[in-house]
Amino acid sequence: MSSLYLDARQRAMLQEMGVTMWAPAEAAPVAAPEAPAAEAVRAPSPPPAAARPVVPPAAVPAPAPAATAQPAALRLHAPQALYPTADPAQTPAGLGSGWLIVAESTTPADPLAGDAGKLLDNMLRAMQLHRHPRVFLAALERAAAGAPDGADIPAALADAVARLQPTLVLVLGHVAARAALGRTEPLGRLRAEPHALAGRPAVVTYDPAFLLRQQDSKAAAWADLCRALATVRAAGG
Numbered sequence: 001m002s003s004l005y006l007d008a009r010q011r012a013m014l015q016e017m018g019v020t021m022w023a024p025a026e027a028a029p030v031a032a033p034e035a036p037a038a039e040a041v042r043a044p045s046p047p048p049a050a051a052r053p054v055v056p057p058a059a060v061p062a063p064a065p066a067a068t069a070q071p072a073a074l075r076l077h078a079p080q081a082l083y084p085t086a087d088p089a090q091t092p093a094g095l096g097s098g099w100l101i102v103a104e105s106t107t108p109a110d111p112l113a114g115d116a117g118k119l120l121d122n123m124l125r126a127m128q129l130h131r132h133p134r135v136f137l138a139a140l141e142r143a144a145a146g147a148p149d150g151a152d153i154p155a156a157l158a159d160a161v162a163r164l165q166p167t168l169v170l171v172l173g174h175v176a177a178r179a180a181l182g183r184t185e186p187l188g189r190l191r192a193e194p195h196a197l198a199g200r201p202a203v204v205t206y207d208p209a210f211l212l213r214q215q216d217s218k219a220a221a222w223a224d225l226c227r228a229l230a231t232v233r234a235a236g237g
Helices: 006-015 116-125 153-164 176-180 186-192 209-212 214-232
Strands: 074-076 099-104 137-140 168-172 196-197 201-204
Touching: 074 176, 099 153, 099 176, 116 209, 116 214, 137 153, 137 176, 137 214, 153 176, 153 196, 168 176, 168 196, 168 214, 176 186, 176 196, 176 201, 186 201, 201 214, 209 214
Parallel strands: 099 137, 099 168, 168 201
Antiparallel strands: 074 137, 196 201
């Protein structure tokens, strides 16, 4: 084997690492530094790999399946007139024979109470519907966890439409749209499409509770309400 020629600095570095190099035959041999007495006793060699006990890897438990979110059970309350004392002789033209509003409410006995109720009242007043005695609201109330659903909501709403004969059904919010129309698409898509409920035209828009959280959506909601008014007028209301 040919000799490896290293300069003094390289040899010093190797010696610091504990590697002993021998000089070529023509050069004077370099004596290896005497090992300290502590290094004279070598550590016992580890057992061969085959003799080592094989420890199986610890079993990793499989992750538990994620819980599937279940839609909350809903109860549909009977439609109630929002402005029963309005004088029909003073009802502005172009509002049709009546409106049915379907919306989720935390106060179904008094749907115009609270901040969301006040905003709903303002929305309806902006359309002059507070001067119409036949504006009804069918409130959807979330039931307690684990409670069964109420009556078949689409069928109950169809019965209400048949009884009240509104010119238009106004559906407020995704919860109401899912319950009334049986649709699960995003609200933006539902707002952009025409709908019908028991043969009557229906318009979907945001619910007041959402508008309280997302003030920037109020302009879009007002555009939906104007479309609802235009639908009523186109129907000869």
